[in-house]
Amino acid sequence: MTDGAFPRGLRANLSQVSHQLIQVMLVGFAIGMTRTVVPALAESEFGLERGSFLLLASFVVAFGVVKAVMNFVAGRWSERIGRKRGLVWGWVVALPIPVMIWYASDWTWIVAATVLLGVNQGLCWSMTQTAKLDITKAEERGLTMGLNEFSGYVGVAIAGILTAYAAEWLSARTGLLVFGMAVVLLALVPTVVWVKDTLPWAKAETAAHKAAPPKSLPRYPQGVSEHPTTGEVFALMSWRDRRLFAISQAGLVEKFVDALVWALFPVFLVTQGATLTEVGWIVGTYGFVWGGSQLFTGRLSDHFSRFWPNVLGMWICGAGVAMVVMGTGALWWSVSAGVAGFGMALLYPNLSAAVADITPPAWRGSAIGIYRFWRDLGYAIGALGLGLAASLTGAAEAAFWFVAISMLVSGAVLFWLGEETHPRLNPAEQPETAHA
Secondary structure, X not given: OOOOOOOOOOOOOHHHHHHHHHHHHHHHHHHHOOOOHHHHOOOOOOOOOOOOHHHHHHHHHHHHHHHHHHHHHXXXXXXXXXXXXXXXXXXXXXOOHHHHHHHOOOHHHHHHHHHHHHHHXXXXXXXXXXXXXXXXXXXXXXXXXXXXXXXXXXXXXXXXHHHHHHHHHHOXXXXXHHHHHHHXXXXXXXXXXXXXXXXXXHHHHHHHHHHOOXXXXXXXXXXXXXXXXXXXXXHHHHHHXXXXXXXXXXXXXXXXXXXXXXXXXXXHHHHOOOOHHHHHHHHHHHHHHHHHHHHHHHHHHHHOOOHHHHHHHHHHHHHHHHHHOXXXXXXXXXXXHHHHHHHHHHHHHHHHHHHHXXXXXXXXXXXXXXXXXXXXHHHHHHHHHHHHHHHXXXXXXXXXXXXXXXXXXXXXXXXXXXXXXXXXXXXXXXXXXXXX
């Protein structure tokens, strides 16, 4: 698994891993700047009519559809043009976003800016994730994904709080303009100057697997060509392999939670009397607990299990969402957000790690891209579902129950159809038939 020219492991690639972690934190900043101020001030600043739950959710729907498609594209691109070029283009696309939000005369400008944000997130987050998996060892995947998602979602939380203060100090539009432009420029320049393309590491891993298969071979899908077509990988991820289907549907449904936190949670809190900075801290609690806990939940899965953290994470996260509407007050909402964040920390890095476990390095980039396609399509489907639930009942609380029940059911599907994917804990029974 180790080649002299392409050493693998977190320690051996500490410099590049560090650069990539900074990149994903800045990716989190880019999306986080829209998490507090934009939905909370949709009515007063951007002219959205009070109670327009579906219109409010529209920018999350647009983001989810575009990001899902870009994840799909990014996975394939990463194997053709390399990881670095995709990352550069992702930041170039982000340049107009802060200006569009600053100039926005109505809600359609926000939706348009969010479309570009979806392109940025689909390219940049996919590339940073795939790059780190390229250069780290199989036994470090949980830790690697935990570090990746810790960095990204702590970035989301910090940005939500900073932009709330910036909006109070400089006005909503100017604060988002200054913060957004700083983030994009701070990300683009280091990408061009310091980040390396890690595609050669993936190719070296493929060659190493052929020359000397690892002792604990993963349970790769059987009957798959060495270099499958995009359609073949899509079918495997979506329905042909029941394990990958179970992981993909869980990824899709868990994004219902993020859509809720993004689109309706700030609005719900404001209607309950919370100030903008209180909203930033309460929503930030979800992001901080989610991000911070992944430092050990990813590592936990490397040692004990991928399966149980994923299943329990779905159920705990859903319980946290339900708790929000079962009590009142900033402390209760913060605790509820923290419970949801901890559940998300259990499942989020480990669903991705499970995909990486049972997909060969030759087409792992495509598999991760398609998993991320289904996962982030959950933004759109979840936003539509929670928007409809709130609109039909006239109460935001209905959206919380829609999401909580969806998480419970999806976790049950994962429990029923999934299995342990860690190659050491559940290796292939017949290594000679597995594709490397």
